[in-house]
Amino acid sequence: MVITVLEAQVASEKATILEASYKQAIEHLDPGITQTFLLRSSKESSLWQIVTVWESREALDVMRQSGETPRGVLIFRAVEAEPTLSVFGVVALAQAST
Numbered sequence: 001m002v003i004t005v006l007e008a009q010v011a012s013e014k015a016t017i018l019e020a021s022y023k024q025a026i027e028h029l030d031p032g033i034t035q036t037f038l039l040r041s042s043k044e045s046s047l048w049q050i051v052t053v054w055e056s057r058e059a060l061d062v063m064r065q066s067g068e069t070p071r072g073v074l075i076f077r078a079v080e081a082e083p084t085l086s087v088f089g090v091v092a093l094a095q096a097s098t
Helices: 012-025 057-064 071-077
Strands: 002-009 033-040 047-054 084-089
Touching (some): 012 033, 012 071, 047 057, 047 071
Antiparallel strands (some): 033 047
């Protein structure tokens, strides 16, 4: 399992556009994505992240090798923000039992 984090500063007047773009983009997730989240900092309201959980590093690599600009990057660019990317390998996981 791999997690990607796209992070960018977004002007407050563009927040609604960002949210709408994200909601439209997630109607159909790319193969290999198990979860995705749009996050806004509670301390700095202009700081946003798109956090995506991938089933494997291989699934992420397939998307990155496609030659297409990743959807999350396009979402941020739609509001004139250029995100930075961080990639994390999941070392341990805990989940609540249902």
